[in-house]
Amino acid sequence: MSRVRALLISVCAAGALACANPASAATAQREPFGTLADGTVVEAVTLTGANGVSARIISFGATLQAFKAPDRHGRIADLELGYDDLAGYVDHPNYFGVTVGRYANRIAGGRFALDGKSYQLALNDKTNSLHGGVRGFDRLPWRILSVKQGAAGASVTLGLTSPAGDQGYPGAVQATATYTLDDKGSLTIDYDATSDVPTLVNMTNHAILNLAGEGSGDDVLGYRLTIPASRYTPVDAALIPTGELKAVAGTVFDFTQGRILADGVRDGRDPQVVIGRGYDHNFALDAGLTAQPKLAARLEDPVSGRVLEVLSTEPGLQLYSGNFLDGTYVGKGGHVYRMGDGIALEPQKFPNAPNQPSFASARIEPGRPYHHRMIFRISTAR
Structure with missing residues (x-):
């Protein structure tokens, strides 16, 4: 019996880890990650699949702290930009791998109306509210509700209570984030939320990834x-x-047949690239809002051979080419992160949807809960 398996069995027996089948290929290991200033203990759960893919989730921000996978030669690297310790996530936040909410992306002026009543949110992006406000879901400790492993994969479920009025939002929200890793290289993230009154919820994961390895x-x-x-x-x-849905055909935003990022990310002839300092835009997925996850993006690294497919039930995908990584963030292993060192592919409702009636609504209410399933599926091409 391996030392890791023996440890898992002993921990399961002690009741600290919920294990459906300790002999299964996909495993889950739970351990401390650090302590917040108020004494709250932050934990980490590492999910490991049979093919060498692993995901480490920490309870602060329900964050994907590490995402490791082999290249075409079997060499494993951590693809997730981030920090080695809790202090980095607390003191130098940059949304690396975090769960963002209540509302991912921007709401103009931090204002919206719901059922005839106006609400003002906390502002943290100049005059706008970004990713839930000053203390969004990414800045809070979540509770680990369960850790499991079995034939269907290894998983961890985290929970968060967001009280009425939190960051200016109406309603008390109960949110959960469940990460599940299978043995085929798929990391599924299920976001769920309920509310006692009508409110807005739009959650996603803000992983910033480099398929060659975050420190490559x-x-x-x-x-x-x-x-x-x-x-x-x-x-x-x-x-x-602006409210417009603009055709990508004939522009540097046309990724329908595949495009090398460098072909457009610095094309100053397109005013949208100038505004975003590269790509920082939402795409209206052709499939729209769906019951089952559909392909939202496919990313291919020709050097390592790693291929990442992002699937989602949501109607939009935010493409962010790491434009604001300016060398001031020192991440894992002392690596300085600069523009182009990572890319984020964030499935979600459209930015500022509460103020654009033509966009898919982010409204939830009692009896109509929120659910978003997204999948990071990693593989290699020969």
């Missing part, structure tokens, strides 16, 4: 990206969608 020194601009979206939402100078 190789940027992501040579990757080939495919997004099945024939339209995107142009933005104004504050990165707020």
Whole structure:
């Protein structure tokens, strides 16, 4: 019996870890990660599949702290930009791998109306509310509700209570995030939320990834990206969608047949690239809002051979080419992160949807809960 398996069995027997089948290929290991200033203990759960893929989730921000996978030669690297310890996530936040909510992306002026009543949110992006406000879901300790492993994979479920009025939002929200890793290289993230009154919820994961490895020194601009979206939402100078759904055909935003990121990320002839300092835009996925996850993006690194497919039930995908990584963030292993060192592919409702009636609604209410399933599926091409 391996030392890891023996440890898992002993921990399960002690009741600290919920294990459906300790002999299964996919395993889950729970351990301390650090302590917040108020004494709250932050924990980490590492999910490991049979093919060498693993995911480490920490309870602060329900964060994907590490995402490791083999390249075409079997060499394993951590693809997730981030920090080695809790202090980095607390003191130098940059949304690395976090769960963002209540509302992912921007709400113009931090204002919206619901059932005839106006609400003002906390502002943390100049004059806008970004990713839930000053203390969004990414800045809070979540509770680990369960840890499991079995034939269907290894998983961890985390929970968070967001009281009425939190960051200006109405309603008391109970949110959960469940990460499940199977033995085929798929990391599924299920986001669920309920509320006691009508409110807004729009959650996603803000992983910033480098398929060559977060400290490889190789940027992501040579990757080939495919997004099945024939339209995107142009933005104004504050990165707020104008309300237009613009055709991507004939522009550097056309990823329908695949495009090398470097072909457009510095094309100053397109005013949208200038505004975003690269790509920082939402794409209206052709499939729209779906009951089952569909392909939202495919990212290919020709050097390592790693391929990442992002699937989601949501109607939009935010493409962020790491434009604001400016060398001031020192991450894992002392690596300095600069523009192009990572890319985020964030499935979600459209930015500022509460103020654009033509966009898919982010409203939930009693009896109509929120659910978003997204999948990071990693593989290799020969």
